[in-house]
Amino acid sequence: MKTIVIATKNAGKVKEFEHMFGSQYKVESLLEKKIDDIPETGVTFEENAIIKAEAVRDHLNCTVIADDSGLEIDALDGRPGVYSARYAGENKDDEANMEKVLQELKHIPRDRRSARFVCVLAVALPDGSVHTFTGTCEGEIAEARAGTNGFGYDPVFYLPGYKKTMAELNAEEKHRISHRGRALEKLWAQGRKLLLDS
Ligand SMILES: O=P(O)(O)OP(=O)(O)OP(=O)(O)OC[C@H]1O[C@@H](n2cnc3c(O)ncnc32)[C@H](O)[C@@H]1O
Numbered sequence: 001m002k003t004i005v006i007a008t009k010n011a012g013k014v015k016e017f018e019h020m021f022g023s024q025y026k027v028e029s030l031l032e033k034k035i036d037d038i039p040e041t042g043v044t045f046e047e048n049a050i051i052k053a054e055a056v057r058d059h060l061n062c063t064v065i066a067d068d069s070g071l072e073i074d075a076l077d078g079r080p081g082v083y084s085a086r087y088a089g090e091n092k093d094d095e096a097n098m099e100k101v102l103q104e105l106k107h108i109p110r111d112r113r114s115a116r117f118v119c120v121l122a123v124a125l126p127d128g129s130v131h132t133f134t135g136t137c138e139g140e141i142a143e144a145r146a147g148t149n150g151f152g153y154d155p156v157f158y159l160p161g162y163k164k165t166m167a168e169l170n171a172e173e174k175h176r177i178s179h180r181g182r183a184l185e186k187l188w189a190q191g192r193k194l195l196l197d198s
């Protein structure tokens with residue numbers, strides 16, 4: 001089976017990639033490789049995805065996929081955005097991040113709680129090229145956490161069409177509509193050849 005390297009140390013993402021690449025690839029991540037933390041110095045998801053993919057590609061000399069993602073809240077002018085992982089502090093605490101968002105939106109009524117998840121996948125190839133694929137998922141910030149599936153901000157991300165938070169969907173349902181699922185769909189449709197040829 002072919003191996004695909006995902007340049008992430010986020011266990012929640014790894015689980016989703018394992019699910020999505022399914023039987024076709026053996027997924028390896030930075031959880032089991034000795035690679036220093038890569039500073040995410042970009043100001044856009046795309047810049048950060050490219051930084052992570054290229055750094056790991058240059059280190060391992062193979063095809064690498066990186067995922068930079070986050071939550072954009074309209075009432076907060078798009079924050080936390082690229083700072084989603086460290087919104088409440090350097091230790092990347094999902095609970096603290098959600099609490100901060102809920103507090104900041106405490107007095108914001110339902111019709112002004114719109115938000116979206118964004119995911120940019122960057123595929124860096126050994127020939128030096130890099131290709132990006134973007135997916136988004138629209139929703140609202142709930143007034144309280146609900147659900148235990150998924151990871152990160154999923155318990156506070158409410159999907160009006162489903163009357164559930166992202167953390168109340170099962171893995172299949174999340175992948176069908178999520179920012180990551182949609183970005184991967186584009187990668188499959190437009191960039192699959194990149195992976196097959198590499
Ligand atoms: O950089 P890597 O090593 O991949 O891991 P990370 O956790 O730092 O990942 P990002 O820099 O892309 O930051 C993403 C942030 O957005 C959150 N996030 C991304 N995708 C999500 C999803 O599907 N559901 C809930 N939260 C998500 C996640 O919890 C992080 O706080």
Ligand SMILES: [Mg+2]
Pocket residue numbers: 040085
């Ligand atoms: Mg990160």
